[in-house]
Amino acid sequence: MSEVPPAAVVAGAAPSPDRSGVSELSDAVAAEWMKLRSLRSSSITFTGAFVSMLGVSALVCWAVAHHYASQPPFEQAVERVTLDASFLSVSGIFLAQLPIGVLGVLMMSSEFATGLVRASFTAVPRRMTLLAAKAIVFVVVSFLIGSAGSFTSFAIGQSVLATQGIQTTLGAPGVLRAVIGGGCYLPVLGLLGLGLGAMIRRTAGGVAALFGLLLVLPVIASVLPAPWGPDIQEYLPNQAGSALLHASGGSDVLAPWTGFGVFCAYAAVALAAGALLVQRRDA
Amino acid sequence: MIQARGLTKRFKSTLAVDDLTFDVLPGRVTGFLGPNGSGKSTTMRLALGLDRPTTGTATVNGHLYRELRWPLNEVGALLEVGALHSGRRARDHLRWLARTNAIPLARADEALELVGLASAAARRAGTLSLGMRQRLGIAAALLGDPSTLLFDEPVNGLDPEGIVWVRTLLKSLASEGRTVLVSSHLMSEMALTADHLVVIGRGRLIADASVEEFVRRATVGWTRVVAPDRDRLREALERARADVVLADDGALEVRGVEAARVGELAHHAGIVLHELTPRHASLEEAYMDLTAGSVEYHAPHSGEARR
Numbered sequence: 038m039s040e041v042p043p044a045a046v047v048a049g050a051a052p053s054p055d056r057s058g059v060s061e062l063s064d065a066v067a068a069e070w071m072k073l074r075s076l077r078s079s080s081i082t083f084t085g086a087f088v089s090m091l092g093v094s095a096l097v098c099w100a101v102a103h104h105y106a107s108q109p110p111f112e113q114a115v116e117r118v119t120l121d122a123s124f125l126s127v128s129g130i131f132l133a134q135l136p137i138g139v140l141g142v143l144m145m146s147s148e149f150a151t152g153l154v155r156a157s158f159t160a161v162p163r164r165m166t167l168l169a170a171k172a173i174v175f176v177v178v179s180f181l182i183g184s185a186g187s188f189t190s191f192a193i194g195q196s197v198l199a200t201q202g203i204q205t206t207l208g209a210p211g212v213l214r215a216v217i218g219g220g221c222y223l224p225v226l227g228l229l230g231l232g233l234g235a236m237i238r239r240t241a242g243g244v245a246a247l248f249g250l251l252l253v254l255p256v257i258a259s260v261l262p263a264p265w266g267p268d269i270q271e272y273l274p275n276q277a278g279s280a281l282l283h284a285s286g287g288s289d290v291l292a293p294w295t296g297f298g299v300f301c302a303y304a305a306v307a308l309a310a311g312a313l314l315v316q317r318r319d320a
Numbered sequence: 321m322i323q324a325r326g327l328t329k330r331f332k333s334t335l336a337v338d339d340l341t342f343d344v345l346p347g348r349v350t351g352f353l354g355p356n357g358s359g360k361s362t363t364m365r366l367a368l369g370l371d372r373p374t375t376g377t378a379t380v381n382g383h384l385y386r387e388l389r390w391p392l393n394e395v396g397a398l399l400e401v402g403a404l405h406s407g408r409r410a411r412d413h414l415r416w417l418a419r420t421n422a423i424p425l426a427r428a429d430e431a432l433e434l435v436g437l438a439s440a441a442a443r444r445a446g447t448l449s450l451g452m453r454q455r456l457g458i459a460a461a462l463l464g465d466p467s468t469l470l471f472d473e474p475v476n477g478l479d480p481e482g483i484v485w486v487r488t489l490l491k492s493l494a495s496e497g498r499t500v501l502v503s504s505h506l507m508s509e510m511a512l513t514a515d516h517l518v519v520i521g522r523g524r525l526i527a528d529a530s531v532e533e534f535v536r537r538a539t540v541g542w543t544r545v546v547a548p549d550r551d552r553l554r555e556a557l558e559r560a561r562a563d564v565v566l567a568d569d570g571a572l573e574v575r576g577v578e579a580a581r582v583g584e585l586a587h588h589a590g591i592v593l594h595e596l597t598p599r600h601a602s603l604e605e606a607y608m609d610l611t612a613g614s615v616e617y618h619a620p621h622s623g624e625a626r627r
Binding site: 055056060061064065067068069071072075076077078147148151152153154155156158159160161162163319320 | 365368369370371372385386387388389390391392395397399403404405406407408409412413415416417419420421422460
């Protein structure tokens with residue numbers, strides 16, 4: 038409409054008038070990756086999650102090995118059978134999940150808090166593309182960090198347990214799946230946080246909702262009387278999600294992939310609700 | 321070109337934008353004026369697809385904003401509150417924005433250069449002054465070299481030098497044939513920058529006119545008269561229902577009666593006049609007059625004092 042065609046003054050190559058949804062999404066993903074990288078808080082959070090996963094896992098294994106050493110031979114024999122050495126060595130994930138979940142919430146809520154979301158929506162007017170880009174970047178990054186953390190924790194934990202000869206190996210039944218599960222757990226949790234952040238738009242509210250789901254619901258379920266309490270507990274997000282982390286299932290956990298499926302369903306519901314609200318609401 | 325057609329936005333019980341229809345044409349600076357809370361920012365957000373209109377449409381170059389494939393190459397916007405993350409470096413802010421629309425990343429540094437922020441490229445946005453953040457916002461708007469620009473209160477927080485710079489920038493963007501819409505609640509600012517005015521009050525269109533036409537249409541002109549026999553003249557004028565005020569230098573300021581009529585009245589009464597000067601309202605007065613009924617928030621008695 039203007040007298041001067043924009044192409045005459047555009048700095049780079051004039052973009053093609055048609056732009057596929059794929060090109061839009063891939064540019065948005067690249068931009069979200071730059072956004073995540075350009076904030077100090079992201080690398081601090083990921084490093085914190087990684088370190089706490091290693092540290093807590095090692096500590097748990099050391100405590101178990103120490104306890105085992107002090108037991109009489111009979112008790113030791115029982116423990117050898119019941120001990121899930123693989124699970125113990127990745128148990129630091131339950132601390133690492135907190136910063137990762139909070140970062141998931143922040144991916145969306147900090148944009149609303151700072152007003153940045155208006156810049157994001159004017160640059161990427163199709164809001165589902167923006168939300169998908171955020172989800173993709175977060176899933177990839179937290180999967181890589183979660184996997185690295187899981188395998189490293191496993192290696193450290195097993196070497197600690199090996200001092201008492203109670204270690205396991207990746208070749209043992211269910212162990213490889215459980216350790217890979219450690220890498221899968223964090224991205225799903227991050228998506229749950231992202232969905233809550235998109236729904237609630239406030240960091241404090243989003244984090245409170247996430248911690249309520251992860252930490253408070255299990256406490257409430259644990260005081261419920263016998264038939265209901267344990268049944269409900271299995272289906273709560275982190276209990277269901279952690280089913281994948283157990284090399285050998287117990288009576289109070291769902292089957293590994295069933296549990297993980299339930300966990301994914303929580304994230305999917307939160308994301309879908311968040312997407313719907315982001316699409317509908319004014320920014 | 322920006323076009324609003326019957327644009328209406330209702331927030332719960334308040335009608336923020338009420339049936340606005342206007343065009344913002346390329347090649348000139350269009351001032352978007354209205355008192356605080358009159359719906360300027362909401363109108364801009366509607367044009368940018370950030371808010372959904374209750375009814376009506378706002379289009380840019382004939383398209384709804386959400387349909388634009390390369391939005392930053394077509395539209396640049398500076399929004400009122402700095403849309404920035406305080407922890408991100410100025411250059412990084414522009415680089416991710418550029419990336420979303422496949423704009424070459426080198427353009428980020430060019431844009432910083434353009435707004436005089438090259439030396440602050442590596443500073444985190446939170447450490448920038450309000451004026452510098454405003455410049456960063458302008459750099460973001462210019463990033464894709466768009467043909468349409470929307471600036472919401474661009475001179476907020478700028479020092480006098482910065483204000484002059486923005487004025488010059490707006491005019492040069494318009495002279496390059498771009499569409500430039502600038503909101504302000506200050507008429508004095510628009511008087512120096514705008515070629516055309518769109519004035520709203522309480523969400524409704526009050527005027528859509530060139531600056532000259534706007535002043536001409538305003539009803540608040542007055543006449544300055546100097547006469548040796550001031551008291552008799554005053555009586556004669558007041559008998560004709562004119563509103564007469566004695567100025568500090570002894571002249572009379574006459575409102576409600578045209579200058580020619582003042583001369584006739586003096587002639588009929590046989591009064592000698594030394595001066596008879598019709599005065600047009602300033603742009604500021606014209607604006608005050610037009611928006612007097614539509615100010616959403618004002619101090620208790622200021623409205624009465626003005627009349």
